Amino acid sequence: MDKKIKFLYIYTVGLTIFSFIIFYILINTKKDYKEFQKNYQTEIVSLQKEVLVLKEILKDREKELEKTKKEKEEIETKLKNIEEKIKKANHYLERKGIKVELPEGGIYIPENSKKIHLYAGNLEKSITKLLKTIQDIPVGVPLYGKITSGFGVRRDPFTGKKAFHTGIDLRATFKQPVFATANGKVVYAGWGRGYGKMVKIKHKYGFTTLYAHMYYIKVKTGQYVKAGQIIGYAGSTGRSTGVHLHYEIRRYGKLIDPKKMLYLNSKNRI
Ligand SMILES: [Zn+2]
Incomplete structure (x- = not known):
């Protein structure tokens, strides 16, 4: 073969191989780039999804926070x-x-x-x-019954003359329980002339209460009693015309109208 032709031949073959290599590299680079782009896009999509999920969580948290705030306000x-x-x-x-x-x-x-x-x-x-x-303090009723006689000047049931009634009378049935209207100490339990069988209790804030005409006394002098405790049973002992409870309240020794203490929110001052 001619030396020139041989050179041309080698040159052509070499160039072809070189072109193939270049072409191969180019193809592969493009393929890599496409793959990279594909991966990149997938990642972005997944990140976007994550952001959405986080936004949802944030929304829920905000709702919860608002609920908590509302509950706090309600409390x-x-x-x-x-x-x-x-x-x-x-x-x-x-x-x-x-x-x-x-x-x-x-x-x-x-x-x-x-x-x-x-x-x-x-x-x-x-x-x-x-x-x-x-x-x-003596608030409330010592016995569940209707007031038959009020506090103050009235006609005496025995003499018919005007006289001062020192307490209120509550209609009772025989042996009906009588309650202490406040915590306190029994300063007298026994016979008290016209009062019949009576109990006197000393309370805080200068109050004393008196329960009269009882059939039976359940407490003793010197004993401490609690509000609502049964101290005796209704009767008609002493100067009494029938079964009833005579109830008195004093504050610092001065008589007050017990009716004003039967209900806590009574507007009447004592
Ligand atoms: Zn009376």
């Missing part, structure tokens, strides 16, 4: 209502001349809801104090 409102009631109860007691010292800090209005448990605790203390005070 605050309820506590404030309780506070109002405590104030009202205290006001009723003040009307009766009873000043209740509410616990340290008194009724506390929270500046933020974080202190809500502290607020609730204070309210609870106030309620407990009020309840205790109410049990210490």
Whole structure:
């Protein structure tokens, strides 16, 4: 073969092989790029999905937060209502001349809801104090019966003349239970002339109560009694025209109308 032809031949073959290599590299690079692009897009799509899920979670959390906030507000409102009631109860007691010292800090209005448990605790203390005070003062009825004779000037059932009635008379059935209207100490239990079988109890805040004409006395002088405890049973002993309970209240020795103490929210002052 001619040297020139041989060279041309080698040159052509070489160029062809070189072109193939270049072509191969180019094809592969394009393939890699496409794959990369494909992967990249898949990743972006999955990231977008993740973002959506996170957004949903965030939305849920926001809803929860709003719900919690609402619940907190509701609790605050309820506590404030309780506070109002405590104030009202205290006001009723003040009307009766009873000043209740509410616990340290008194009724506390929270500046933020974080202190809500502290607020609730204070309210609870106030309620407990009020309840205790109410049990210490003679409010309520000593016997369930209709008032047949009121406090003050009336016609005496024995003489027919005008006389001062020192308490109220409550119609009773024989042996009907008589209750102490407040916590206190029995300072007298026994016969008391016109009063018949009677019980006198000394309470806090200067109060004394007296229960008369009983058939049977269940307590003894010196004994401590609780509000609502049975102290005896109704009868007609002493200066009495029939079975009834004569009930008296004194404060610092001065007679007061028991009718005004039968109901806590009575507007009448004592
Ligand atoms: Zn009487």
